[in-house]
Amino acid sequence: MSDSLELKYTVDPNDFTRAGEASKRVKKTLKTMGMPPEIIRRVSIAIYEGEINMVIHANGGEITVTVSDEDILMVLADQGPGIPDVEKAMQAGYSTAAESVRNLGFGAGMGLPNMKKYTDELSIETEKDVGTTVTMRVML
Amino acid sequence: MSDMYEHAVQLNRDKCVGCTNCIKRCPTGAIRVREGKARINHDLCVDCGECVRICEHHAKVPVYDPIERMDEFVYKVALPAPSLYGQFNNLDDSNILLTALHKMGFDSVFEVGSAAELVSAMSRKYLDDHPEQFPLISTACPSIVKLIRIRFPSLIDHLLPIQPPVEIAAEMARRKAVKETGLSPEQIGIFFISPCPAKVSACRSPIGVKKTEVDATLAIKDVYVRLLSVMDDAAEDPMDLAVAGRIGVGWGISGGEAAGLINDRYLAADGIENCIKVLNDLEDQKFSHLQFVELDACAGGCVGGVLTVENPYIAKAKMSVLKKYLPVAGMHTDIPDFGRWTEEVEFEPVFTLGSNFKEKIQKMAQVEELTKKFPGIDCGSCGAPSCRALAEDIARGEAKETDCIHILWKNLHTIMGMMTEMDKMAFAPGIAGREEEGSK
Numbered sequence: 001m002s003d004s005l006e007l008k009y010t011v012d013p014n015d016f017t018r019a020g021e022a023s024k025r026v027k028k029t030l031k032t033m034g035m036p037p038e039i040i041r042r043v044s045i046a047i048y049e050g051e052i053n054m055v056i057h058a059n060g061g062e063i064t065v066t067v068s069d070e071d072i073l074m075v076l077a078d079q080g081p082g083i084p085d086v087e088k089a090m091q092a093g094y095s096t097a098a099e100s101v102r103n104l105g106f107g108a109g110m111g112l113p114n115m116k117k118y119t120d121e122l123s124i125e126t127e128k129d130v131g132t133t134v135t136m137r138v139m140l
Numbered sequence: 141m142s143d144m145y146e147h148a149v150q151l152n153r154d155k156c157v158g159c160t161n162c163i164k165r166c167p168t169g170a171i172r173v174r175e176g177k178a179r180i181n182h183d184l185c186v187d188c189g190e191c192v193r194i195c196e197h198h199a200k201v202p203v204y205d206p207i208e209r210m211d212e213f214v215y216k217v218a219l220p221a222p223s224l225y226g227q228f229n230n231l232d233d234s235n236i237l238l239t240a241l242h243k244m245g246f247d248s249v250f251e252v253g254s255a256a257e258l259v260s261a262m263s264r265k266y267l268d269d270h271p272e273q274f275p276l277i278s279t280a281c282p283s284i285v286k287l288i289r290i291r292f293p294s295l296i297d298h299l300l301p302i303q304p305p306v307e308i309a310a311e312m313a314r315r316k317a318v319k320e321t322g323l324s325p326e327q328i329g330i331f332f333i334s335p336c337p338a339k340v341s342a343c344r345s346p347i348g349v350k351k352t353e354v355d356a357t358l359a360i361k362d363v364y365v366r367l368l369s370v371m372d373d374a375a376e377d378p379m380d381l382a383v384a385g386r387i388g389v390g391w392g393i394s395g396g397e398a399a400g401l402i403n404d405r406y407l408a409a410d411g412i413e414n415c416i417k418v419l420n421d422l423e424d425q426k427f428s429h430l431q432f433v434e435l436d437a438c439a440g441g442c443v444g445g446v447l448t449v450e451n452p453y454i455a456k457a458k459m460s461v462l463k464k465y466l467p468v469a470g471m472h473t474d475i476p477d478f479g480r481w482t483e484e485v486e487f488e489p490v491f492t493l494g495s496n497f498k499e500k501i502q503k504m505a506q507v508e509e510l511t512k513k514f515p516g517i518d519c520g521s522c523g524a525p526s527c528r529a530l531a532e533d534i535a536r537g538e539a540k541e542t543d544c545i546h547i548l549w550k551n552l553h554t555i556m557g558m559m560t561e562m563d564k565m566a567f568a569p570g571i572a573g574r575e576e577e578g579s580k
Contacts, residue, residue, distance in 0.1 A: 003498060003501060005501045005508070007508065024420065027420075031291070031491060032532065033493060033501075033504055034489050034491075034492035034493070034500065037293040037294035037487075040294070041423060041425075048424060067504075
């Protein structure tokens with residue numbers, strides 16, 4: 001049997017009330033594995049922010065979480081419009097979310113900055129009209 | 141299985157029919173049906189009483205002390221919980237209720253609500269002094285404290301380290317009784333009249349402190365019956381006993397404790413599932429400006445406890461009538477020099493699967509694999525609340541795949557298919573076996 005555990009989740013588009021399901025399930029699994037609370041907190045916040053982004057901007061997507069004895073790797077892949085200016089998107093408070101989304105309390109421009117804050121590594125691959133893949137790593 | 145603390149819900153095996161109602165309802169997944177009977181894993185049970193509520197066969201029995209325990213003591217003090225005040229019709233003066241407690245045999249009454257007002261004062265001070273612990277989480281509901289202890293380790297540091305009102309009331313009541321009667325402390329019986337079994341087990345094995353001052357915990361429903369017969373009598377000439385004001389009595393209702401803090405940066409949730417949602421969100425730091433969180437495992441607050449008589453929402457309405465005539469607060473003594481937690485509360489990792497990392501990875505992978513294999517309809521026929529729970533039980537070595545009737549049925553189907561095939565082969569000409577024997 002392999003020394004890592006792979007978990008896959010699909011993020012459904014256009015439903016804010018369901019965003020957070022993947023992070024909840026990852027959290028539950030990590031708790032069952034007895035991971036340190038601080039690690040669980042960081043991972044679930046990072047995934048939750050990513051899920052919200054996928055719902056707001058990208059019509060959903062796929063999340064793959066790989067747990068090994070060294071780190072937790074999170075790959076969030078979507079086939080959305082891509083991020084036009086990654087540098088700007090990384091700035092706290094910058095958001096391209098629609099007014100309707102902001103009215104719901106989302107789109108505060110803290111998504112990517114928080115994902116960076118709570119992980120040890122974050123990289124973004126994005127292409128216009130093809131999609132975005134955000135890769136994050138939390139070291140154990 | 142080790143017992144972390146004494147538990148307040150037991151199973152009556154004769155009444156249990158092995159249905160799936162309780163396993164489905166348990167918020168911590170602590171119950172399994174094995175060999176046709178429910179089995180409570182006491183490491184996981186938080187004493188919330190949900191299984192007591194749902195079991196229509198009355199096989200889940202809340203544990204509390206019989207009223208007869210009053211005979212063991214020379215001097216008996218009643219500690220009525222605020223929720224008791226909401227059980228009676230047209231009660232507009234708490235003195236009537238407190239007088240009735242005297243008439244049913246208690247020598248003295250100490251309102252838990254009056255101690256609650258001191259806890260409110262202590263909490264206000266603690267909040268002022270410890271903003272670094274915001275949001276502080278109420279520790280008055282023992283089920284919530286137990287839940288956090290086993291499932292939300294990152295929130296343990298937010299627990300308000302103050303004893304619940306009943307403990308402070310018990311300590312004060314005993315001191316007062318010793319002073320007034322000259323009896324020794326052992327001759328004095330402190331009787332808590334409780335709305336729920338969680339408080340029963342919390343009194344028997346408290347969290348955050350070494351020992352309890354409560355000698356016995358009676359159920360509101362038992363005391364209620366006795367009180368009813370003396371209420372009219374008490375109403376004719378009530379003694380002047382009431383101390384607790386609106387703040388203290390309000391503790392019996394969800395939001396009451398928070399109201400006593402006179403601080404609007406709070407959240408109050410009731411009902412165990414709602415509380416779990418709030419705790420999950422707190423863990424993810426979804427609230428940034430809260431200073432206090434009140435969580436009550438029972439819907440409606442303590443008035444919703446399983447040892448009460450009245451519908452919690454009606455009890456709440458009745459208490460609003462009573463509260464109208466009460467002063468804001470009645471307990472104006474100094475904050476006592478006791479009542480803080482003295483013992484460290486530690487995380488109890490009861491859900492953990494596997495001991496070392498490699499084993500955890502393997503077991504978790506097994507759980508994922510099995511979960512995919514099961515039908516995902518969470519029928520409960522295996523005795524576990526969900527397919528995933530069965531998968532975890534198997535990974536722990538406590539169940540087997542064929543406990544799933546769908547897997548069992550599939551296996552049987554395969555075996556029957558094989559037997560049919562074998563039968564065909566056995567009768568086919570030229571094959572050794574029955575054919576040869578038959579030809580002799």
